Amino acid sequence: MATPPMLRAVGYFAHAYRRTWRASIMTTFVNPVLYLAAMGVGLGSFINKGGHTAALGHLSYLQFVAPALAATTAAMTAASESMFPVMGAIKWTRTYFGMLATPLRVGDVLAGHLLWIATRVATAVSAYLIVMAAFGTTPSIETLAVLPAGVLVGMAFAAPLAAFAASQDNEQAFPVVFRLGVIPLFLFSGVFFPVSQLPLALRVIAYATPLWHGVDLCRELTLGRLTAAGAAVHVSYLLVLAALGLFLAKRTFQARLRT
Amino acid sequence: MPGEPLIYARGLTKTFGSLRAVDAVDFSVTRGEAFGFLGPNGAGKSSTMRMIAAVSPRSGGDLRVLGLDPDRDGPTIRGRLGVVPQEDNLDLELTVRENLYVYGRYFDIPRRELRARIERLLDFAQLSERADERVEPLSGGMKRRLTIARSLVNEPDLLLLDEPTTGLDPQARHALWDRLYRLKAEGVTLVLTTHYMDEAEQLCDRLVVMEGGRIAAEGSPRALIGRYCTREVVELRFGPGESERMAAKLTGLGGAGVSERIEVLPDRLLVYTDEGDAAVAAVEALRLEPVSVLVRRGTLEDVFLRLTGRHLVD
Numbered sequence: 075m076a077t078p079p080m081l082r083a084v085g086y087f088a089h090a091y092r093r094t095w096r097a098s099i100m101t102t103f104v105n106p107v108l109y110l111a112a113m114g115v116g117l118g119s120f121i122n123k124g125g126h127t128a129a130l131g132h133l134s135y136l137q138f139v140a141p142a143l144a145a146t147t148a149a150m151t152a153a154s155e156s157m158f159p160v161m162g163a164i165k166w167t168r169t170y171f172g173m174l175a176t177p178l179r180v181g182d183v184l185a186g187h188l189l190w191i192a193t194r195v196a197t198a199v200s201a202y203l204i205v206m207a208a209f210g211t212t213p214s215i216e217t218l219a220v221l222p223a224g225v226l227v228g229m230a231f232a233a234p235l236a237a238f239a240a241s242q243d244n245e246q247a248f249p250v251v252f253r254l255g256v257i258p259l260f261l262f263s264g265v266f267f268p269v270s271q272l273p274l275a276l277r278v279i280a281y282a283t284p285l286w287h288g289v290d291l292c293r294e295l296t297l298g299r300l301t302a303a304g305a306a307v308h309v310s311y312l313l314v315l316a317a318l319g320l321f322l323a324k325r326t327f328q329a330r331l332r333t
Numbered sequence: 334m335p336g337e338p339l340i341y342a343r344g345l346t347k348t349f350g351s352l353r354a355v356d357a358v359d360f361s362v363t364r365g366e367a368f369g370f371l372g373p374n375g376a377g378k379s380s381t382m383r384m385i386a387a388v389s390p391r392s393g394g395d396l397r398v399l400g401l402d403p404d405r406d407g408p409t410i411r412g413r414l415g416v417v418p419q420e421d422n423l424d425l426e427l428t429v430r431e432n433l434y435v436y437g438r439y440f441d442i443p444r445r446e447l448r449a450r451i452e453r454l455l456d457f458a459q460l461s462e463r464a465d466e467r468v469e470p471l472s473g474g475m476k477r478r479l480t481i482a483r484s485l486v487n488e489p490d491l492l493l494l495d496e497p498t499t500g501l502d503p504q505a506r507h508a509l510w511d512r513l514y515r516l517k518a519e520g521v522t523l524v525l526t527t528h529y530m531d532e533a534e535q536l537c538d539r540l541v542v543m544e545g546g547r548i549a550a551e552g553s554p555r556a557l558i559g560r561y562c563t564r565e566v567v568e569l570r571f572g573p574g575e576s577e578r579m580a581a582k583l584t585g586l587g588g589a590g591v592s593e594r595i596e597v598l599p600d601r602l603l604v605y606t607d608e609g610d611a612a613v614a615a616v617e618a619l620r621l622e623p624v625s626v627l628v629r630r631g632t633l634e635d636v637f638l639r640l641t642g643r644h645l646v647d
């Protein structure tokens with residue numbers, strides 16, 4: 075049976091990953107350990123003792139922060155896998171051009187790369203879930219749903235950023251996207267404190283950002299509190315963003331690769 | 334369809350903004366032929382090759398490759414093509430063998446079959462000893478050989494080679510020619526671009542000379558030499574700065590029917606003639622006493638320079 079073209083493209087990325095997987099898997103597991111130890115346990119003991127848990131909905135800080143960090147790691151992994159690597163495959167290694175000389179089409183190359191990024195996001199989120207269990211956040215069956223939710227968050231970031239990366243002449247803008255885009259989202263999307271603590275103006279902005287929807291989705295999932303309405307809002311927001319990104323990426327890839 | 338050309342182009346055009354990189358060219362390539370594109374830098378050779386390879390959409394005109402339309406049937410066409418791009422796009426981090434493997438998988442060649450083919454290709458490219466080394470530190474010529482081996486992984490009907498031997502040493506070039514002859518004997522159609530006129534003369538049954546996006550001449554190497562050059566060329570060197578003066582004295586050669594044309598270069602005079610010895614005798618009769626005299630065959634290089642000029646194009 076014929077292998078779908080986009081999976082043939084994924085095959086390349088998986089093959090290339092074999093060279094660096096050891097180091098990469100290390101960081102994938104070490105990162106959640108560090109974050110959950112510092113934030114969940116370290117900062118958490120301080121917050122829990124201070125009696126501030128009312129604002130957290132009477133959760134321990136670890137319970138509060140861990141699923142949000144899992145959502146964040148999905149966004150971060152997606153962002154770093156979809157900017158420099160896309161530019162690289164266009165300009166430095168010219169990998170895409172090698173693929174396009176074969177039966178693969180631009181859409182296959184794009185879908186293959188995004189699918190590979192989804193795989194990396196899934197690995198990173200799984201690592202978080204495993205480490206969370208090791209830290210004793212009560213594992214529940216709902217927690218497993220954080221995996222697809224995380225992949226959705228990843229795609230909501232990866233597709234638009236891949237579209238952006240392919241539209242750029244060089245990589246100059248990428249660090250700016252991290253510093254002025256991804257990092258502020260990380261800080262103000264309700265990962266470390268409830269968005270309700272922010273002044274109204276900032277709160278409104280936070281509610282409009284993709285990471286807040288991802289954070290809230292994953293958090294409410296692990297706590298078993300997700301309402302149907304909440305799920306519908308978050309999932310549709312993220313799906314629309316991913317679909318819009320995919321649509322734009324198809325265009326910027328096409329413009330860049332079929333000259 | 335039997336008898337249909339493998340590549341058929343009429344009015345084929347490629348524009349980049351206001352630049353007409355390929356300007357309404359007509360050509361066709363028949364099955365089993367070795368066809369060449371010659372032309373100075375920027376003539377539009379690579380742009381034409383990329384349209385044939387179904388990776389670059391045409392801006393105008395008709396193009397059929399393997400009887401199909403590249404705009405509509407790109408994947409099918411590309412599945413039967415081998416492509417050696419002007420710029421290598423190997424994965425430098427992967428090994429030689431892995432490069433062949435991942436590329437073969439794009440064509441969905443079954444893994445077992447692919448492994449067997451890779452051994453043959455490594456042998457073909459004389460890279461068996463380096464098979465499990467990373468590509469990055471390999472020499473330029475080895476990388477080129479790997480790109481050529483890679484283009485054969487799907488056992489193509491039509492092989493497109495954009496400057497395949499640029500940067501190769503003479504041994505590697507001759508070894509490659511050898512392999513291209515073998516492929517041709519097996520029925521593979523070859524389309525290549527080159528800046529080496531000896532390569533074009535050796536390999537091409539037929540070629541076109543492009544300039545400024547247009548085709549300036551078309552024919553077999555022999556026919557082109559017959560049409561645009563003479564059978565022989567006499568190169569005369571005189572003392573510094575004397576070329577112009579001596580050329581004036583030689584104008585009589587044309588009238589005597591000895592020479593068709595005389596070209597004055599800063600360091601020498603070229604006398605285009607069908608009878609080299611007669612031309613030399615005529616020069617001697619004029620007692621001009623050149624510093625050196627060389628009679629040689631007219632070549633494709635003469636044709637090329639005549640058609641595209643001696644100045645740098647860009």
Ligand SMILES: Nc1ncnc2c1ncn2[C@@H]1O[C@H](COP(=O)(O)OP(=O)(O)OP(=O)(O)O)[C@@H](O)[C@H]1O
Nearest residue numbers: 333349354372373374375376377378379380381419
């Ligand atoms: N992607 C592109 N965008 C804009 N202009 C291009 C592009 N590709 C080629 N060109 C232009 O088209 C013209 C023809 O280029 P092409 O690469 O086809 O020439 P060539 O005959 O292969 O030259 P060379 O012998 O140097 O390889 C050049 O002026 C080149 O700058």
Ligand SMILES: [Mg+2]
Nearest residue numbers: 378379380419
């Ligand atoms: Mg070229």
